[in-house]
Amino acid sequence: MSDAAGISFRMCPIGFVRTPYGDSSEVPKGPGAEHKAEGVLEIRPDLEPGLTDIEGFSHLIVLWAFDRSDGYDLLVTPPTGDRPHGLFATRVPRRPNPLAMTVVELLGRDGASLRVRGVDMLDSTPILDIKPYLSAIPADRIRRGWLDDAEARRGSPQGKSE
């Protein structure tokens, strides 16, 4: 493996997201959590031409930063689980790189602002990138490891859109 010591990448916000959530305790979590909340992706005005034709896509991938998260543990017990799992087998916020991904539904665009449904970020969270959502793995081909097991033990619903 190459030496990772010297390599790093500096990422700056392309904008910020407006959401109803001021505190992480307000964001729905765990089995059956539904993310129906509406929000606005406020993109930097200088980048507005980069949004040209984005209205044609029904869903967007938003890459954003866990900016209120610090450090990480390699083994974690997430809200959905009842025992520790490797952090890369979870979506916990405390990660070696504070990267998060959310798929949102695009409701409309007003200049450099995108109205979306399905936000699960805190208000004022920095956005790092937006990409069109193009296709998906068919649901019957997805296995979800410990999460399926944990949900089966709790009798919780699964298969929510994400």
Added chain:
Amino acid sequence: MSDAAGISFRMCPIGFVRTPYGDSSEVPKGPGAEHKAEGVLEIRPDLEPGLTDIEGFSHLIVLWAFDRSDGYDLLVTPPTGDRPHGLFATRVPRRPNPLAMTVVELLGRDGASLRVRGVDMLDSTPILDIKPYLSAIPADRIRRGWLDDAEARRGSPQGKSE
């Protein structure tokens, strides 16, 4: 909108990916491109405990860096298109933050190495994060804007897994 001037995030590789592609011209692109190539996610040995229980997931989201990409244009004509679109309505490598996302199928794990199918990165590309792929938007709810239009004009197939 908050002032973005002072905010930035430094991201370091959690590992590197081994793929058959030494040059971007070798990576399948455009309408109907299929990513069936196998590769290996070589995660840093110190992070290996973070992979605990990852074997239970059939698909993984790999976030990685376009490390051989520089600068960006707000309007771009991607391989699949025949006219310019906003960069955020495309997946071109030259972006304000050089972030990329690929969904891969997990074939097996050997310590800190994950054998996967579906790589579309160049060999030795830095990996920034791995997350479990949990669910997907049903195919009949996805609209793909200019990409559907461009493919319809070319009579090309669509709906590949991604």
